Amino acid sequence: MLELRAITAGYDRQAPAVRDATLTVTPGESVGLLGPSGCGKSTLARVAALLHRPDAGEVVLDGTPVHRWRHRAPRELRTAVGVVFQQPRLSADPRLRLADLIAEPLRATGRRSSVPDRVAELAETVGLTPDLLTRRPHEVSDGQLQRACLARALVLRPRWLICDEMTAMLDASTTAALVGVVEAYRTSTGAGLLAVGHDRALLNRWCDRTADWKTVTGW
Amino acid sequence: MADTTTAVTKTVWRAHGTARRSTHTLRLRVSATLVAVTVLAVLLVPPLVRLDQQAVDLAAKLLPPSWSHPFGTDDVGRDLLLRCVYGLRVSLLVGVVAALTATVIGTAVGATAGALGGWVDRAVMRLVDTFSSVPHLLLGVFIVAMFRPGVWPVVISVGLTHWLSTARIVRAEVLSLRSRPYIDAAVSGGASRWRVVVRHLLPGVLPQAGLAAVLMVPHAMWHESALSFLGLGLPTHTASLGTLIQGARGSLLAGQWWPTLFPGLFLIIPTLAVAGLAGVWRERINPRRRSELTL
Numbered sequence: 237m238l239e240l241r242a243i244t245a246g247y248d249r250q251a252p253a254v255r256d257a258t259l260t261v262t263p264g265e266s267v268g269l270l271g272p273s274g275c276g277k278s279t280l281a282r283v284a285a286l287l288h289r290p291d292a293g294e295v296v297l298d299g300t301p302v303h304r305w306r307h308r309a310p311r312e313l314r315t316a317v318g319v320v321f322q323q324p325r326l327s328a329d330p331r332l333r334l335a336d337l338i339a340e341p342l343r344a345t346g347r348r349s350s351v352p353d354r355v356a357e358l359a360e361t362v363g364l365t366p367d368l369l370t371r372r373p374h375e376v377s378d379g380q381l382q383r384a385c386l387a388r389a390l391v392l393r394p395r396w397l398i399c400d401e402m403t404a405m406l407d408a409s410t411t412a413a414l415v416g417v418v419e420a421y422r423t424s425t426g427a428g429l430l431a432v433g434h435d436r437a438l439l440n441r442w443c444d445r446t447a448d449w450k451t452v453t454g455w
Numbered sequence: 456m457a458d459t460t461t462a463v464t465k466t467v468w469r470a471h472g473t474a475r476r477s478t479h480t481l482r483l484r485v486s487a488t489l490v491a492v493t494v495l496a497v498l499l500v501p502p503l504v505r506l507d508q509q510a511v512d513l514a515a516k517l518l519p520p521s522w523s524h525p526f527g528t529d530d531v532g533r534d535l536l537l538r539c540v541y542g543l544r545v546s547l548l549v550g551v552v553a554a555l556t557a558t559v560i561g562t563a564v565g566a567t568a569g570a571l572g573g574w575v576d577r578a579v580m581r582l583v584d585t586f587s588s589v590p591h592l593l594l595g596v597f598i599v600a601m602f603r604p605g606v607w608p609v610v611i612s613v614g615l616t617h618w619l620s621t622a623r624i625v626r627a628e629v630l631s632l633r634s635r636p637y638i639d640a641a642v643s644g645g646a647s648r649w650r651v652v653v654r655h656l657l658p659g660v661l662p663q664a665g666l667a668a669v670l671m672v673p674h675a676m677w678h679e680s681a682l683s684f685l686g687l688g689l690p691t692h693t694a695s696l697g698t699l700i701q702g703a704r705g706s707l708l709a710g711q712w713w714p715t716l717f718p719g720l721f722l723i724i725p726t727l728a729v730a731g732l733a734g735v736w737r738e739r740i741n742p743r744r745r746s747e748l749t750l
Contacts, residue, residue, distance in 0.1 A: 287639050307648045315645040327636040331658050340654075341644030388644065 237262055238284065238317075238396050238428055243293035245283050246276070252291055253279040257453045259430075261396070266422060266429040268439030271449030277432045278322070280452075281400040284430060285319045298395070315345060318394035322401035324381035328373040334384045335359075335369040341392050358387040362417050379410035386414055390421055397422070399431045403438065415442055479735065486731030493725045497544045500537075508537045508694060517711050527713035529699075530706055535714060539721050542694040547672075547725070549609050549679040549695070554671035556614030561621025562657075562664045568622070569629025570652045580626065583619050591616045592681060599682055604690045609682055613675045621667045628660040670733050673726035680722060696722045 238261040246252030253276035261267045271277040282288040283295060289305040296302070297313055304310070321327035328337055338358055339351045359369055362383040373381055382402065389397065397418065403411040419442075422429050433439050439446045512532035520527045526535035568579040586594070595612040602608035632638065633656065641651050676696070682688030683697025691698050696718045703714030 282639070285639075285643055287642060306642050307651075311645045314643060317643065319640065319643045321636045321640065323636065327640045329637045329641070329655055340641065340646075344641070344644055344646040344650055344654075385640070388640065392645065 237296065237298065238430070239294075239296040240280065240284055241294045241296065243280060243283055243290045243295070245279050245288060245290035245293070247279075249291055252276075254283070254290075255453055256293075259284075259447060259452050261428040261430050263395070263428050264422070264426045265445070266419075266431065266443040268443035268446035269430060269432045269449070269452065270434065270436055270439055270446055271432075271452075272434060275449050277449060278400050281319070281398050281430065281432045284396075285317045285398050286314050287319070311345065315341065315392045316394055317396045317398060318389035318392065320382070320386050320389045320397075320399045320402045322404050324378055324385050324405070325373065327385055328381055330373050333370055333372055334364065334376065334381075337373070337384050338369075338387045338391055341388060345392065354391055355387075358391055361390075361420075362387045363413055379406050382406060382410070382414065386417060390417075393425065395425075395427050397427055397429045399429070399433075401433055402431070404433070404435075411438070479738070482731050483735045486728045486735070489724060489728035490732060493543065493547070493728065496540055497547055500540045501544065504537070506534070506537055508533065508541045509692075510534075517706060517714075519711075520713055526717045527711075529703065529714050535699075535717055538694045538699060539696075539717050542696045542699045542718060543721050543725070545606065545689065545693060545695040546676045546679055546697070546722070549606060549613070550672045550674075550676035553610045553613035553617070553675040553679070554668050556610065557617040557671055557675070558621050558664055558668035560614065561618035561667070562625050562660070564618065565622035565625025566629055566652055566657060566660070569626040569633065570648065570656060572630075572633075576626070579622075583622055586616075587619050592678070595678060595682060596685070596687055599687045604688065606689065606693075609679050609688045612682065613678045617671060617675065617678075621664060621671070624663055624667055625660050628663050629656050632656050632659045666733055666736055669729060669736070673729045676722065676726070 240257060240259045243254055243257045244252050245254045255276075257276075257280050259267070259269065259280070269277055269280070279288065283290050286295070286297075286302055286305055286309045294301055297316060300313065302309065302313060329340075332340065335355050338355050342348065342351050342354060355369070359366070364380065364383050364387070368376055368380055376384075382405070386402070399418065402418075403414060406414070415438075418429065418431075421427060429443070431439060431443055436446070510533060512528070514532065515524070515528050516530055516532040518524055518528045518532075524534050524536065526539060529535055529538065564579060564583070568576045594616045598612040598615060599608050602611075629652075638651060638655060641655055646654070679688055679695060680697030680700065683695050684701045686701065689695045689698055691702065699718040700715055703711075703718070707715050
């Protein structure tokens, strides 16, 4: 279970971006989180990915309450959650070739030996051709880069996947392809999914259950 | 009417663009040539030209520039051209090593402060402010005075007093990179703090740190010259631009201008050349310009 209990978080204690948000995702379930722009859903996604310390509230990941965040969070907990961000351009290190981008979490966690196999396997899954893998982020399109970012999120086989407006910048066919990849991963591994977005039609079709921002925060 | 206006605007814009580019190229070429000539002279002349820069010839003392002595001779008849090349060699060595030392210290301190943030950042930066409030030269004189005169005390003195600006630049750059989503992605992918710094943050600040290092070379040469001029840096028998100018001080008042002018030029020309190169480099790494180039 990925449980967010009464989370209050933000960048200024006087004016938190998220107030009292409660949300639960069970394994294998896909939950959509709908909200208008600027309501704080990305902040909540960052809290769920253990990247941002909430001011109040509790995050429980598979029964373990989380007390430390970012670098201080235990590596097993951090890597149990895969994240795909909204803007692929900003979430990819401009110096790394796509193959290195995808392999980076494997190298960071000391699994160098599995790099060639995993990268080739995931590149095929997300639909990246081998010639794209040798390019740098500025040499590929947003859609191709987001495919690589999705591959990077999946490379450590996370039990939880958070897609923060993953498809907001993309065209319909790329959106369909990426959602297909996420769904295939979810059904084959039983991972839980939290899909954050503002597109009701997409989330209703994609997810088992869609939570409105109002129902999550209670006001 | 509207068409002509657009056409005129376009031409003006283009003419402006090409003019800018050509001065740019000219500056790059002149600076690169001067730097290359300086470095080659310093590296090649001593091993190739088998002349003794220390050879004293009292019969030929204080000769004005001529064909046999293009820069003239000093007050004990040593050839000034040869002395200047040897002096530049020492000054450049001190400049490069001191600049590298300062850049390494500055990058390490700045990256630590920027990457750790919080109270570490505040403490380190207050320490930097404290050091910056003492004049560089005074601190340098203090450090040099603790050792016997020589090349290494000067290198240490300049290195230990000049890392402050690099530390500030690197810290600012790290702070701006640290909040990018790709750092979040790296953290989420299990990267340790060390890995984030070494793999993602430092490569990002390297161009800025490199630029600071290059600009530091002439700065360090000037400091070496200042210390030697004050009689605190290198021993007087070692030819460096500072000791040459100091030695020639007396003869300047007697009307012999060449023993001060040529070492001075040897100091100024590499400085301007390096500044020109650094200016071109700074424009190249300017992110806005780079994004314009990729568009």
